[in-house]
Amino acid sequence: MKCIKAEEGPKNSVIYYDQEGNKLIRYWKRRDDEPVDQASTRSWRNNNPGNHVIGDFARRNGAIGHAGSVPGTKSKFAVYPDYATGRKAQAKRLKEGPMYIDLTLNSFVRKYTGVKPGEPDTQEVINYRRAIRIFTKFDMERTIHSLNDEEYEQLLDAMKKHEGWREGREEYIEVKKILGIHFDKRKIISEFLVGNSKARRWISKQEAITLAEDGKLHAIVVHSKHGTYLRPEYHNTPFKRLG
Amino acid sequence: MSSTTMKLRFFHGEAIGVLKLFWVICLIPLTGFAEQKWASFEEMMNSSSYEKVTKEISFETRGPVQVSCSYPILFGKGELVEYVNQDLKVKAENQFDKFVEDEKLSDEEWEDECSLSYALFPAYQVSNLISIGGCWSYIRNSHSSTSYEGKNYWQRGDSIIKLFLDDLFIKGSGYRSFMLQYCENYFKSSGYGYYSSLPEFPPQLESHDLDIFVLTDKGLMIIFRAYRVGGSADGPDTVLIPYAELKEFIDPLGPLKEKL
Numbered sequence: 152m153k154c155i156k157a158e159e160g161p162k163n164s165v166i167y168y169d170q171e172g173n174k175l176i177r178y179w180k181r182r183d184d185e186p187v188d189q190a191s192t193r194s195w196r197n198n199n200p201g202n203h204v205i206g207d208f209a210r211r212n213g214a215i216g217h218a219g220s221v222p223g224t225k226s227k228f229a230v231y232p233d234y235a236t237g238r239k240a241q242a243k244r245l246k247e248g249p250m251y252i253d254l255t256l257n258s259f260v261r262k263y264t265g266v267k268p269g270e271p272d273t274q275e276v277i278n279y280r281r282a283i284r285i286f287t288k289f290d291m292e293r294t295i296h297s298l299n300d301e302e303y304e305q306l307l308d309a310m311k312k313h314e315g316w317r318e319g320r321e322e323y324i325e326v327k328k329i330l331g332i333h334f335d336k337r338k339i340i341s342e343f344l345v346g347n348s349k350a351r352r353w354i355s356k357q358e359a360i361t362l363a364e365d366g367k368l369h370a371i372v373v374h375s376k377h378g379t380y381l382r383p384e385y386h387n388t389p390f391k392r393l394g
Numbered sequence: 395m396s397s398t399t400m401k402l403r404f405f406h407g408e409a410i411g412v413l414k415l416f417w418v419i420c421l422i423p424l425t426g427f428a429e430q431k432w433a434s435f436e437e438m439m440n441s442s443s444y445e446k447v448t449k450e451i452s453f454e455t456r457g458p459v460q461v462s463c464s465y466p467i468l469f470g471k472g473e474l475v476e477y478v479n480q481d482l483k484v485k486a487e488n489q490f491d492k493f494v495e496d497e498k499l500s501d502e503e504w505e506d507e508c509s510l511s512y513a514l515f516p517a518y519q520v521s522n523l524i525s526i527g528g529c530w531s532y533i534r535n536s537h538s539s540t541s542y543e544g545k546n547y548w549q550r551g552d553s554i555i556k557l558f559l560d561d562l563f564i565k566g567s568g569y570r571s572f573m574l575q576y577c578e579n580y581f582k583s584s585g586y587g588y589y590s591s592l593p594e595f596p597p598q599l600e601s602h603d604l605d606i607f608v609l610t611d612k613g614l615m616i617i618f619r620a621y622r623v624g625g626s627a628d629g630p631d632t633v634l635i636p637y638a639e640l641k642e643f644i645d646p647l648g649p650l651k652e653k654l
Contacts, residue, residue, distance in 0.1 A: 192624075193625075201537065221538040223531045224531045244537070265533075312592055316625075
């Protein structure tokens with residue numbers, strides 16, 4: 152699935168869309184009654200191993216949306232279309248520009264966690280350094296620039312772990328299109344032909360309404376005093392022309 | 395609900411472009427947050443059911459900078475409430491000024507959004523005890539960092555005491571060991587954060603990890619620093635220890651005596 156857009160879904164989930172409008176949902180918890188402690192991490196749900204905040208950098212490096220707030224702020228975390236793009240963005244984050252490239256592993260962590268020059272190390276810095284040291288076993292006085300490709304990947308792996316990475320449940324939902332309609336004797340739509348270029352079938356109006364309510368059919372459910380019916384999504388072909 | 399917004403514009407040489415200062419005073423009817431049953435620290439942080447002052451400014455240095463602070467205005471009468479309101483106001487506004495000053499003077503290289511915020515919010519309030527949570531967030535170079543704090547005040551007679559963890563318990567009773575074990579058991583049994591994602595190197599909790607806390611109606615809530623037991627983006631990581639569990643350690647003459 153090649154995702155082109157992503158947005159925040161209910162209950163901390165992230166919804167990805169492909170060009171056809173099909174959806175991939177990454178859930179926070181596997182089940183509603185699952186404890187919060189065993190939930191998936193934001194980084195996994197957003198394909199964002201560096202936990203980048205949405206902004207110019209993330210957009211320039213392929214972010215397709217945002218989901219989840221930075222605690223205590225209105226800023227949102229970026230969503231990348233897939234893990235490879237998110238990983239590439241993180242690789243670029245540390246090497247692009249003069250911000251980190253010439254810093255040692257010990258000192259880049261200070262900047263990365265927002266400690267100002269001259270201020271003492273925070274506990275967050277100490278914890279971050281410890282994690283990098285444990286996972287990479289590198290001399291922490293080496294600069295990022297000095298790491299070869301393999302070592303650099305090890306650094307990214309360590310950071311991914313420390314930023315938090317736990318996979319969870321995901322669900323792919325194929326959203327069918329309405330390709331044709333049948334009218335009954337009263338000229339009211341009674342059946343819909345739904346599917347895609349590979350497979351299609353006729354379903355009843357009620358079945359179509361249920362699918363649309365579940366977000367599995369490209370149609371809008373309208374509840375009126377005369378009953379419930381479907382209408383096409385905005386800018387789509389009117390049903391009459393499908394008949 | 396009523397709100398007041400004040401906007402000012404002024405210039406600061408070439409380095410800083412247009413400065414916009416927003417003061418927002420949101421007067422939200424206070425339903426009495428003391429009775430609020432917060433489910434989590436995050437819920438406290440994101441609640442809008444109390445009156446608060448928000449101060450925001452945006453300006454340009456090497457790029458756009460946004461600075462904000464917010465603090466609650468507690469309802470009620472008496473020395474304690476007045477003291478806490480004043481303390482929070484001074485603390486938040488000083489921090490706001492420091493953020494702005496530091497950014498104006500900073501020659502640090504960065505790109506993308508720069509956002510600094512400090513928010514204080516109520517956790518618990520009874521006549522002689524007030525507990526306030528705090529959250530600092532820094533966003534720079536597309537990465538965010540968050541840290542938390544707990545501010546706890548107790549009125550004893552005519553004096554108001556800012557509480558540390560040790561003020562709540564009987565000295566030498568082993569409460570820190572008990573609490574560390576309690577938190578570790580909780581994290582381990584639930585496979586929390588690094589305890590499941592990095593089982594080969596589980597965090598070794600230390601006594602100072604207990605130092606950030608707030609009081610709630612249900613128990614003592616320990617707030618762990620970002621990257622201590624889990625990543626920053628999924629925090630705050632907290633453990634709520636019910637008062638009943640702490641019964642044997644609580645100082646019978648101390649701030650939590652009512653909980654016994």
